[in-house]
Amino acid sequence: MYELHLETIHCIGRLNHVVGVTDTEEEAKAWVKGVADSALKSVRIPKDDPIVWCPVKHCHMKRQKPARSYQEYCWMID
Secondary structure (H helix, E strand, O other), rough: EEEEEEEEEEEEEEEEEEEEEEOHHHHHHHHHHOOOOOOHHOOOOOOOHHHHHHHOOOOHHHHHEEEEEEOOOOOOOO
């Protein structure tokens, strides 16, 4: 499994959001390139990200395109 990440930059720093998972690395690579199936294309920036709630009316960071990435999903087994 692979976690899908959106990274945004704002005045408070960089924020990395895990926005989904895929079963294969090929699906994750397609999502990063922006050619994934429609279910993954519709992923949006979380509402708690400063780009969404920033009160600065003309903040140029609100128009940024978030960086997409992925990493292999790891979990600990007790």
